[in-house]
Amino acid sequence: MRAFLVACLAVVVIGAGGYFFLASMQEPSGVAYATNGARITTNWSWRSVGSRAGECDARKSWQWVFVDFGKPEGESAICSISQ
Amino acid sequence: MVMVCARIRLFVAAIALLVLAAAAPVAAQQPNSVDPNAEAVKEQQLLQQFRRIQGLGTIPDTKSYLIEQPQGRQWQHYHEVLLPWIGTLAMLGMIALLVIFFLIRGMVRIKSGRSGINIVRFNAFERFVHWMTATCFVLLALTGLNITFGKVALLPVIGPSAFSAWSLAAKYVHDYLSFPFTLGVILIFLMWIAGNVPNPVDVEWLKSGGGIIGSSEPPAYRFNAGQKIVYWIVVLGGAAVAITGYLLMFPFYGTTIAGMQLAQMIHGTVAVLFVAVMIAHAYIGTIGMQGAFEAMGEGTVDLNWAKEHHSLWLEEERARTDSKQMQGRPSATPAE
Numbered sequence: 360m361r362a363f364l365v366a367c368l369a370v371v372v373i374g375a376g377g378y379f380f381l382a383s384m385q386e387p388s389g390v391a392y393a394t395n396g397a398r399i400t401t402n403w404s405w406r407s408v409g410s411r412a413g414e415c416d417a418r419k420s421w422q423w424v425f426v427d428f429g430k431p432e433g434e435s436a437i438c439s440i441s442q
Numbered sequence: 443m444v445m446v447c448a449r450i451r452l453f454v455a456a457i458a459l460l461v462l463a464a465a466a467p468v469a470a471q472q473p474n475s476v477d478p479n480a481e482a483v484k485e486q487q488l489l490q491q492f493r494r495i496q497g498l499g500t501i502p503d504t505k506s507y508l509i510e511q512p513q514g515r516q517w518q519h520y521h522e523v524l525l526p527w528i529g530t531l532a533m534l535g536m537i538a539l540l541v542i543f544f545l546i547r548g549m550v551r552i553k554s555g556r557s558g559i560n561i562v563r564f565n566a567f568e569r570f571v572h573w574m575t576a577t578c579f580v581l582l583a584l585t586g587l588n589i590t591f592g593k594v595a596l597l598p599v600i601g602p603s604a605f606s607a608w609s610l611a612a613k614y615v616h617d618y619l620s621f622p623f624t625l626g627v628i629l630i631f632l633m634w635i636a637g638n639v640p641n642p643v644d645v646e647w648l649k650s651g652g653g654i655i656g657s658s659e660p661p662a663y664r665f666n667a668g669q670k671i672v673y674w675i676v677v678l679g680g681a682a683v684a685i686t687g688y689l690l691m692f693p694f695y696g697t698t699i700a701g702m703q704l705a706q707m708i709h710g711t712v713a714v715l716f717v718a719v720m721i722a723h724a725y726i727g728t729i730g731m732q733g734a735f736e737a738m739g740e741g742t743v744d745l746n747w748a749k750e751h752h753s754l755w756l757e758e759e760r761a762r763t764d765s766k767q768m769q770g771r772p773s774a775t776p777a778e
Contacts, residue, residue: 362572
């Protein structure tokens with residue numbers, strides 16, 4: 360029984376080590392297999408641009424032109440609710 | 443006169459241009475005309491003729507230019523049709539066989555009864571490695587089978603939201619627990635390789651059905667032929683699922699799409715067969731044989747169990763113990 364419990368603990372510890380190892384090695388497929396221009400950030404939405412203009416920072420013209428999906432620093436999370 | 447001729451030529455040329463301009467749209471509307479561009483965009487026709495749809499792109503990942511290919515359909519057929527059938531037949535078939543076997547043979551009991559004397563079968567480290575590997579295996583099997591059977595078996599029961607959350611967690615568990623599982627397989631390989639080299643005793647053991655089929659109790663060293671088969675299935679099967687699993691975990695590191703499809707096919711097939719074998723292993727280690735679970739549960743077995751199932755190993759242990767006692771060292775083997 361003790362061997363089993365120690366084994367379970369080892370599984371958790373080594374599994375957690377696996378998490379940190381993979382986190383340092385891998386990146387999301389959307390980042391790994393796309394260029395900056397092709398990425399769509401899920402934090403961005405048209406709602407944050409239009410209907411919540413009072414609460415959220417309005418996007419600059421160049422952001423509209425170049426379809427910039429970045430999120431202004433310090434912007435409320437509610438501005439980034441996906442459509 | 444010259445002026446008149448020039449005007450007539452100009453008039454004829456203008457008429458000719460008008461006729462050509464009027465005729466061109468009519469020609470384009472002819473049903474038998476060929477428009478190569480219109481044909482080229484019919485993906486279904488391309489797929490039928492070339493068995494693949496491939497184009498050009500502007501992003502650096504050139505692999506994304508290939509949209510459809512024959513191997514992809516073969517892989518999908520394997521993943522969606524063949525693998526579920528292989529898995530179902532292997533696992534349910536094994537369970538059915540074990541149920542029938544149990545109904546006919548029942549639990550294999552210690553014929554001479556318990557002696558009350560226990561001897562050490564597996565030390566603490568061996569049991570730790572066994573349970574670490576076994577725990578990982580069960581969790582890897584459940585999370586892996588979810589990929590193959592979850593859509594059919596679990597999704598209708600728990601609904602899409604819960605199934606999505608569970609599948610995401612299961613995917614992470616499957617990835618992270620591969621590391622302790624691989625470590626366990628490596629340790630099992632190193633720890634028990636000496637006792638799992640086939641020898642002539644194994645042939646006799648197999649000929650007599652291992653004592654499970656029939657009434658004779660064939661001699662065996664520490665591991666009998668059945669246990670050796672399980673050992674090599676664990677080592678080779680574990681290596682196969684680990685290697686193919688890591689290839690899938692690190693896509694395009696030394697593999698192509700075709701290589702990863704092959705890796706997934708090997709991974710899935712070996713895994714479901716592995717699960718079927720481990721069901722049998724768990725059966726014989728618990729309800730299938732009296733006294734067997736104690737070996738991994740507490741690390742000891744009854745002396746009579748050892749006599750009946752591993753008589754040659756018992757002789758070796760006794761000789762080793764006697765040798766130690768003769769040298770004046772206390773024996774660690776008996777564990778009453």
